[in-house]
Amino acid sequence: MSLSEAGRAAERHTGTRATGERRIAGAASVVSLSDGREVVVKRGSGPDAARAEAAGLRWLGEPGGAGDVPVPTVHGVDDTWLVIDCIPAGSPSVEAAEAFGRGLAALHARSAPAFGAAPPGGPTNAWIGLARMRNEPHDDWPTFYARCRVEPYVREGVDSGLFSPRQAAVFDEVCTRLPELAGPPEPPSRLHGDAWSGNVHWAADGRVWLIDPAAHGGHRETDLAMLRLFGAPLLDHVLGAYREKAQDAGRPLAPGHEARVPLHQLFPLLVHAVLFGGGYVGQALTAAQAALRV
Template sequence: MGTRPVTGPRRAAERHTGVRATGDRPLSGGSAVVSLEDGRTVVVKRGSGPDSTVAEAAGLRWLGESGDVPVPEVHGVDDDWLVVDYVPEGRPEVGAAEAFGRALAALHARSAPAFGAAPPGGPTEAWIGLARMRNEPHEDWPTFYARYRVEPYVRQAVDQGLFSPAQAAVFDTVCARLPELAGPPEPPARLHGDAWSGNVHWASDGRVWLIDPAAHGGHRETDLAMLRLFGAPLLDHILGAYREAARDLGRPLSPGHERRVPLHQLFPLLVHTVLFGGGYAAQALAAARAALA
């Protein structure tokens, strides 16, 4: 973006809000929760790499423009820092879970220009957590998913010695068969892109907020599979309300969506494999085999 770097989260908060900072509480990675003189509190996030702050800001604005699901307001962004509202934490409740499921169905129905499309103003070279993620528009989901959500991470894992050639061939088979494994064609959905339980924020205002997106145009079953991956609280209530709302919107989930969960979990599992190794490689391989089964 060409903006001059700002040193420290307090100075970043002051620059992007125009209000003096009165205190801060450090978070991991050089980020912080900063208190402002006018009584507000903001989160100042340090970027994880080139364009990561720009990508996240664009994703938050895109997801939030419809008002379907609450997301933190973006107060400012530069090459190093992202300043957003601080959202006090609450606890999971059934009513909030069901409202979130309905809202997520509405958000997905807002659609996207193409599979792999970045949010307006977002970079092609984006991020999911600490891993790079490329957004390139495609007309069909199977081609996009194979080319940019499976194959690059399998190659990285092979280079790191985490998959043997024989194991990598299982993922090659999944990619070759994706047109038949993907189910009925769907229009591209507006995805959060990293909707694991840590990014589903149960707030003190009684609502569920989405934070830390890796937003792009994709298949809505990917967000739903991510919710399942690490066990979002009250998941049955979220998914039940989602299914009902999707039907009401004239976009019911396609038959076989439960069987396709492992297919859509491949992407996050492969990302975790290249970042953390360990048991994630085995989980990713098991998901690939389950997708083929």
């Protein structure tokens, strides 16, 4: 068999001969190995992207996280390629949704050293999908969110003509008022960071796995808001189980968390606006205006 670059990367990082390959979404392939396993081989979307994802998966899947959400094992990473387990797909179920909600609450409770902290070994200049994302430690969430998750993308949007100066002023007001809009302070959580429905993988083993992280230390309401953004299956069951687990662990969600959903969705909407334009520009502005009405 004539191997592609992905196939050669799979062999290099697993030490096992590749016997087949099929392309899947984006710059990723499933490579079959001679020992019967299959691995996913992904080309990083830019400098340090593969290493950032590998660091995030390892951090989210650290040993000792009993009850957390499973993530694929990292078999190897280099400047271009990431090789991870292939997790066969299954169908959503109430049981899996509720186990996922409980596991996500347990993951968030494992904490992080600071807001904006990168996973151990992860780069400061990381990625969320095809967009750059800076992970830089901060003492408080409002400062981190303004400096690293809102302002850079608003500036990019203004520079590219997506936002007028008047519209940019709405985002500036959100950043100025973040200390009062953010709700009660709480410690940094270990976040997946890009938990939209496409990265919530319903597997054949009856569990929900998290894939494609943009992991960092952040506010747990951010992951929950991301789950809502594009409509994850059985979301009421996921969120209900999350709330029960958090309550039982002595870390209930703070009052007003439902009203703060637009604030936490502002970051991914801004990312989509600068990447794709179109309706995301208006959605980002609407989220900012909604955040100000809290």
